[in-house]
Amino acid sequence: TEPLAGKTALVTGGSRGIGRAIALRLAADGARVGVHYAGNETAAKETVDAIEAAGGSAFAFRTELGVPGDADALWAAFDEHAGDDHGLDILVNNAGIAGPGLIHEVEEADYDRVFAVNAKAPFFIIQKGLDRLRDGGRIINISSGVTKVAFPGMTSYAASKGAVEVLTLTLAQTLGSRDITVNAVSPGTIETDIHPWMADPAAKAHAARFSVFNRVGRPGDVADVVGFLASDDARWVTGQNIDASGGSGLG
Numbered sequence: 513t514e515p516l517a518g519k520t521a522l523v524t525g526g527s528r529g530i531g532r533a534i535a536l537r538l539a540a541d542g543a544r545v546g547v548h549y550a551g552n553e554t555a556a557k558e559t560v561d562a563i564e565a566a567g568g569s570a571f572a573f574r575t576e577l578g579v580p581g582d583a584d585a586l587w588a589a590f591d592e593h594a595g596d597d598h599g600l601d602i603l604v605n606n607a608g609i610a611g612p613g614l615i616h617e618v619e620e621a622d623y624d625r626v627f628a629v630n631a632k633a634p635f636f637i638i639q640k641g642l643d644r645l646r647d648g649g650r651i652i653n654i655s656s657g658v659t660k661v662a663f664p665g666m667t668s669y670a671a672s673k674g675a676v677e678v679l680t681l682t683l684a685q686t687l688g689s690r691d692i693t694v695n696a697v698s699p700g701t702i703e704t705d706i707h708p709w710m711a712d713p714a715a716k717a718h719a720a721r722f723s724v725f726n727r728v729g730r731p732g733d734v735a736d737v738v739g740f741l742a743s744d745d746a747r748w749v750t751g752q753n754i755d756a757s758g759g760s761g762l763g
């Protein structure tokens with residue numbers, strides 16, 4: 513039996529990278545998955561095609577996040593493509609952008625952009641999605657290992673993920689009365705398009721050494737943790753930030 517049969521999930525940034533792996537995992541577990549994307553329609557279609565080829569159910573829809581009105585636009589696009597049932601059981605806030613910079617290097621506009629996509633968009637997607645999120649549902653926010661140990665070269669990005677983690681904690685308290693769990697998952701370095709530098713084997717080998725397993729993470733390493741949090745097995749886990757970094761920064 514499929515643990516998520518009859519459930520509907522939404523994965524922001526489900527077209528590529530970690531989000532795609534999460535979409536595939538939730539669909540394999542039986543959920544119907546809304547695959548959100550920003551602009552890469554081809555990638556979103558590939559995700560949906562892969563889900564359908566495996567016997568699952570998915571639909572793609574597009575919304576640019578990090579711009580005024582983005583959350584309203586996202587739910588409107590979701591409604592357009594979701595069919596008759598506009599309810600939701602699992603919301604995964606995964607879409608995010610990198611924001612490199614030492615403290616003195618970060619321009620105000622770059623800071624605003626990183627916070628708009630990584631922190632503000634999830635906040636309002638949740639706020640405006642609460643009435644359609646069914647009791648017993650799940651909110652899973654993708655944070656990052658940069659909140660656990662200091663990464664001075666990613667000041668604004670790390671701060672935006674810190675905001676996501678505190679939001680996770682706060683909402684877990686609020687939504688407990690509806691049996692909704694709210695958790696974060698914090699990946700270490702995962703091989704996706706967000707890291708173009710990984711094309712360099714030396715840089716990739718260096719990044720691998722952060723993990724006690726001496727490899728960089730794969731999107732599926734994170735998706736499997738999300739799959740657990742989305743399932744009934746995780747019903748007693750809320751307000752937590754689950755590390756999925758292959759033991760990065762342990763000692």
Ligand code: NDP
Nearest residue numbers: 525527528529530549550551552577608656701702704706
């Ligand atoms: P990718 O760059 O591979 O994919 C990003 C995804 O987010 C794409 O689906 C993209 O859509 C979507 N997206 C990006 N910007 C926007 C936007 N402005 N509006 C709407 N959608 C957008 O990223 P990853 O898979 O690597 O990262 C996913 C999440 O994991 C992020 O939150 C990231 O911070 C976090 N993370 C990643 C780590 C890593 O090492 N990879 C480590 C720790 C955390 P489209 O395809 O249409 O462009």
